[in-house]
Amino acid sequence: MIKKNENYTNLAKGYLFPEIAKRRREFQAANPDAKIISLGIGNTTEPLTPHIVEAMKNFVEAMGTKEGYEGYQDDSAGMPKLRERISSAIYSGKILPSEVFVSDGAKCDLGRLQAMFGRGVKVAVQDPSYPVYVDGSVMAGAGGKHPVTDHGFDDITYMPCLPENDFFPDLSVVQKDSLIYICSPNNPTGAVASRENLSKLVEFAKANGCIILFDAAYSFFIQDKNLPKSIYEIEGAKDCAIEMQSFSKPAGFTGVRLGWCVVPENLKFEDGSRVCDAWARITNTAFNGASNIAQAGGYAALDETGLAEMNATIRYYLENAALIRSALESDNFKKMGVEVYSGGNAPYVWAKFTGKKSWDVFDEILRQCNVVVTPGAGFGPSGESFIRFSSFGHRENIQEACERLKSFNM
């Protein structure tokens, strides 16, 4: 019989979000009358905007005609006109269309990137971080084994991001020739790296042969004009960084599926070969392009009307985040000693319940308030005692959840 891939044996637990969904289902089954509100998974709730809907409807209609029909694209990296528009609208032409690889989303790109870098690469992650960075690395064989003590995987360098360091890591713990995952605005902490942070990061990467995987999936949430939205705003980043981006949150495409990553032509492996060539090989061999309907929507999302509509959606979620922050600053939380972190440039509010375990707080909030949150410990060892509150929800549900939270006690 065929042996199970040993990398999978190393995975200790199920993926975080299915575990949350399971606990929610069990609670609902035991409490059928409970009206559960989710501030948990980062799932968008607001409708697609009219301009994007129109563009996709028109595209589908054209696909029903001989003239408008499109099959496989010539290149799995996406429609040329979309790659051009991303180059101009997002990067002001500083990134070439040929360096933009359109995909079905950041999570899927991460899986392919991890497969491309393979089992031999050293990995450094912010701690806490999006679980896919670690789980995907382990599945690709780059994680090593999981120790029983729950302090993370042997071969992964965890870079603590805590209030003490303003949630930006001390890079001195990173080994030479590492792949460094940096997410800004950060999931789950909501912190945004400053220009100075990123300049130091790029300098470190170049000096130490590292490649940065910069996850900018939340960049549309940045309102502060002094904060960088892309790693490529930093001089030298094209020599050492891959950037991932997504239409999921700004355009509401979590179900439609569309994103992109930038792999600059300057980026090289040790043997001098271009990373973009290896990337093109895997996108052509293990992927067949994002849905062309989604691409038609993404193309519309990046014109003037589309951008204005996306910004309105972003502001809606940021207003939700402000309401949540305000609820978490009410007296009951103050009495518990809860500290709240939220800078207004991210959809997540991050709160520390000192002395308590994340999963205990999760269970207790679910029990008392019938509100689903995300336990910080699910994002890595340094997430312990924290809770992530997501602002994706209809306003009335956010308001109701905030009301319930105001009587929470633990």
Next chain:
Amino acid sequence: MIKKNENYTNLAKGYLFPEIAKRRREFQAANPDAKIISLGIGNTTEPLTPHIVEAMKNFVEAMGTKEGYEGYQDDSAGMPKLRERISSAIYSGKILPSEVFVSDGAKCDLGRLQAMFGRGVKVAVQDPSYPVYVDGSVMAGAGGKHPVTDHGFDDITYMPCLPENDFFPDLSVVQKDSLIYICSPNNPTGAVASRENLSKLVEFAKANGCIILFDAAYSFFIQDKNLPKSIYEIEGAKDCAIEMQSFSKPAGFTGVRLGWCVVPENLKFEDGSRVCDAWARITNTAFNGASNIAQAGGYAALDETGLAEMNATIRYYLENAALIRSALESDNFKKMGVEVYSGGNAPYVWAKFTGKKSWDVFDEILRQCNVVVTPGAGFGPSGESFIRFSSFGHRENIQEACERLKSFNM
């Protein structure tokens, strides 16, 4: 600096279809007036049918409303109602909805399956076969090195499929505990495995600890009611086979992106753990579901109206295939000793140009007829001297290409 993944270094050449596209572009540049017709890549050309267009338009419109909006699915394996309809419409309920994993297509599923099985697995492929079986295995580390003599990869067992064995392989060359790739109707040969063929295959797999990866992406083309459309028509297949399926060809979804694979609950690794659990882990960690718009289209495609429309599209391409076959049976080809294989249950016509090299024939057909075909050698060592003619094209282009072929000489 970061080392290039050694598996990628083993890949000898670029992926087949980009190489064909490159030669086509070069020929067009040198001959700007040539009106090139492609019988090459298996890319669909006929419009989406009205019922599917309507369903996707309605879904997009609903996504623009608060009530109809959908974000992430609860499970990356697809909409419950689509999984149920695949279970009933395709498998008459013999496969459970929970065993159906909806995806963005067979190629993408192959990449994830190869990542899941990992570098330790032994691989056997039909020769010739779809290049992704071999290239993807090599990228996952299961292929070994490519020898200079062009006889394939060290660690892959090639099972010749030739006219002499009716294009179904001799399984005795397969090692114990192998992953066996079988494609029926076959790409590129167009041959369909009989019930007897598949019964022997299942028996062999069960006796030798093998798992079959059964690629049924062309099953809708099967017209002969005696031929099996699914491996699960064979007793015992649920213990030893994964099946991949696709909406690409029957529904014209090559650009829309939708398919599925079946991973039966009975299927186990050596340690007794279920393959479907490992598969759920990778689909949740490295994938986020097919576009929900595509899924709405797939759901419509499998109701009574949708199935009737898909069958009409399939018949159109099969009529094209009959025209191509007829052209290849004309006197000029007979004089060259060309043998033609096409059973009327696949969109590909496979022809042997004895004594000639596939790429030479490819170049010569492009030069004389301005027709792009696919060189058989691109599908593996046993494809040498063969050419694959694809029937995906508008009727008038197929007719024109056939006319031109009738004066081909080499």
